[in-house]
Amino acid sequence: MKLVPVIKLFEVKYGVNLDLNKLEEVSIGSPKAIPYVGRSGKHNGVTAFVERVDEIAPNPPMTISVAGGGSVMSSFLQEFPYYSGRDLFYLKPRIAMSKQVLLYYCTALSMNKFKFSYGRQVNRTLAQLLIPDITEIPDAIKNYSIDDGAGIRQFEDLNEKVNLVGSVLGNRDETSFKPLEDIFNVYNGLPSSNLVIQPEKANEFLIPYIRPSKWQSTSYTGYVDIRTVPKNKVFPEGTLYVSTNGAGSHTYSYVAIESFVPNSDVSVLIPKQEFSLEKKLAYATLITANRFKFSYGRKPKGDKLKTILLPDL
Template structure:
């Protein structure tokens, strides 16, 4: 059985604040400002408290009513202000955190009904979602704390900013031996299933598009798409794998840690604007290509800095 959103939540318009008229603050001292942003739980910035304007309390839900992120819905776990075209929802019945998160997903799943020109400001209350009695039973058994602490960094050391470091150009062929992947047809992929990652020219999932039975490349390397929509997308591969013929594989000529590999892969990905489907980053062109990297006093790539920089980033403890 489905019921309107208004039977589960009190829906009201938010503060309709403009971020450019507010005073920015640090995350530790300010109030979260939630916009129609799709990522980062909708939080665009932190701002100073506004006299006479009470933030919405932790536990309320923000829901974008328009824009490209229409119906982006987030549970806010700290007091917050909202920008224009963002509604605030508060449960009018007793709900667990897991149930609230499930309802956020249900509301967000209605995004296909809207567009930039068709907003949800008049219809959010009437959107149909499951009644409390019809929620799946597995929700109560979900461990929603399983990812707590996943955003922790490896280190809290001080690291100079990227802008304060000298950077230099280094040929990829100076740093890596470059090798080409090998083609497997779709028919071959179907007949050779396995647990070995098959790296295709895609821009997500660390490049893994299938599983095969044999590895042809070593782990501890970087794969770079030279063809397709994901051209120049680069990924660190920690285990042996098979790379397709649309992928080049970079074998380091130095001791490359996972942290350094992630830094360099990110830098390589910034070269994407130079290439397209009609201008591929093939092996010969890649050998002649150079990337910018931080330098040490000897004018060499500063791998120690790259390692330290990655290790102070959020989520690095979960990745490295």
């Protein structure tokens, strides 16, 4: 995949840098209401609605807001003019980009989150971060629209599948629960001591190396060369995995969005029967719900993981 620095596709601008406590908060329906975007990773980054000040020009619409601190690298498409707080950048496309393409880049930017922390914020490095070139965006993304008939039908089909899993789950009682090991085969990951981890996906042979994390977007610890990894430690897109270590990360479970290699604190769960994506996502949620049973000193490893009780969906 061809990667280019952010600055090739976007102008990198610092937001208007307003303090929320110096603005007047109003309801969303107020005639002069304008979104206030902070460094939050939730609600599209909008932390309040404030009254627009005539003398202060807002950040322009159809730009991507990027948190330079706080929930660092949280990236959202802002479709309307907005104010912003400290350490908030916005990216203005240098060429015409559709809503679908801008949303794609929001995801691409957010996947760089693992490179930063509270003590290592985004500043001058934002412009040089590597993202896919616009020529690499699949046609399926460029042409997708929830507004046309195909998009609506796809949403309705997915909603029906999710509801089917939910209805099965709602009719289960404790007598139908099974140990996790009766539903899944459990495989351990690969220690980092056996690998060369690279910070960027510099070529097509590099795939994500997954670590425990509270968020799937921050579970990428780097990239490893697939040619140097045992084949039985490379798992495909759609694979369910669970974090087995870390005080703030244990027990969180996700379904992989691409091929990956897990580290030694991540266990991969392969269903003993064919599962739909919706069923895998349901089990990821159910496994995560057992988090309260564990702690940093009592990890969900080995038999503790295998004996977690789950409904037989």
